[in-house]
Amino acid sequence: MTTLFYIAAAVAIIATVLVITRSNLVHALLYLVVSLFAVAVVFYTLGAPFVAALEVIVYAGAIMMLFVFAVMLLNVSADAPLRVPRSAWIGPLVLIAVLLAELIYGIGLTNHALHAGEVGPRQVSEALFGPYVLGVELASMLLLAALIGARHIASQPAVPEAGGPTDEGGEA
Amino acid sequence: MATVSLDHGLILAAILFVIGFVGLLTRRNLIVALACIEIMLNAAGLAFVVAGARWGSADGQVMFLFVLAMAAAEVAVGLALAIRFRQSLGRLDVDDADEMKG
Numbered sequence: 001m002t003t004l005f006y007i008a009a010a011v012a013i014i015a016t017v018l019v020i021t022r023s024n025l026v027h028a029l030l031y032l033v034v035s036l037f038a039v040a041v042v043f044y045t046l047g048a049p050f051v052a053a054l055e056v057i058v059y060a061g062a063i064m065m066l067f068v069f070a071v072m073l074l075n076v077s078a079d080a081p082l083r084v085p086r087s088a089w090i091g092p093l094v095l096i097a098v099l100l101a102e103l104i105y106g107i108g109l110t111n112h113a114l115h116a117g118e119v120g121p122r123q124v125s126e127a128l129f130g131p132y133v134l135g136v137e138l139a140s141m142l143l144l145a146a147l148i149g150a151r152h153i154a155s156q157p158a159v160p161e162a163g164g165p166t167d168e169g170g171e172a
Numbered sequence: 173m174a175t176v177s178l179d180h181g182l183i184l185a186a187i188l189f190v191i192g193f194v195g196l197l198t199r200r201n202l203i204v205a206l207a208c209i210e211i212m213l214n215a216a217g218l219a220f221v222v223a224g225a226r227w228g229s230a231d232g233q234v235m236f237l238f239v240l241a242m243a244a245a246e247v248a249v250g251l252a253l254a255i256r257f258r259q260s261l262g263r264l265d266v267d268d269a270d271e272m273k274g
Contacts (some may be wrong), residue, residue, distance in 0.1 A: 020195030
């Protein structure tokens with residue numbers, strides 16, 4: 001299990017680096033799917049099989065399908081490739097390297113072992129619908145609001161070309 | 173069964189989060205920016221699950237489910253905004269958003 005964790009972690013890191021460096025949008029999204037699958041394997045090795053299944057179904061399935069559908073709707077492949085000038089990477093990389101070093105130092109190498117057993121769907125469901133039931137209700141309201149909001153935003157007619165300041169009144 | 177140490181799991185979450193953050197800072201494409209936010213949210217959820225696995229409790233996994241629901245809501249609204257952005261401006265460069273009026 002331990003070697004499985006490290007292999008999956010390496011795959012996740014490499015795939016995620018490729019996500020942010022590819023200039024082809026579809027390639028980047030497919031590498032993101034690979035990264036999410038690797039994180040699902042990490043969850044499985046950590047003794048969380050239920051969350052691993054949800055990662056595959058919801059993240060790699062539903063959310064990434066939304067991304068791919070948006071890319072197809074937008075016809076992005078007609079755009080110029082999304083190149084980033086090399087100099088744009090320097091500032092963020094330096095600052096983030098410092099931040100990452102601080103994080104790793106803060107986490108420390110104290111070697112707390114994880115709990116050996118696995119926490120299955122039964123325990124998760126008991127916690128989810130026991131003490132956390134209010135959170136489930138809030139999540140359902142959030143999803144409903146997101147559904148209505150996405151429908152409202154995406155269905156607006158195209159903004160008229162210049163000089164129509166009065167038509168924008170309907171947008172709250 | 174030998175288990176992974178807590179610190180290595182948290183360090184993996186930190187590395188994934190930081191990669192997503194670098195992407196968010198450098199890439200100018202709206203869809204890539206949304207994907208980077210997904211990476212960061214996923215890393216935060218990974219930290220929750222690792223911390224829950226430290227004590228063998230289900231609370232971390234429950235928190236991951238909430239992060240998952242929030243990420244789904246965020247990406248639905250974000251992609252709807254991306255479609256509108258593209259329709260009105262013709263591009264997906266986030267730098268063009270400073271031309272929006274109102």
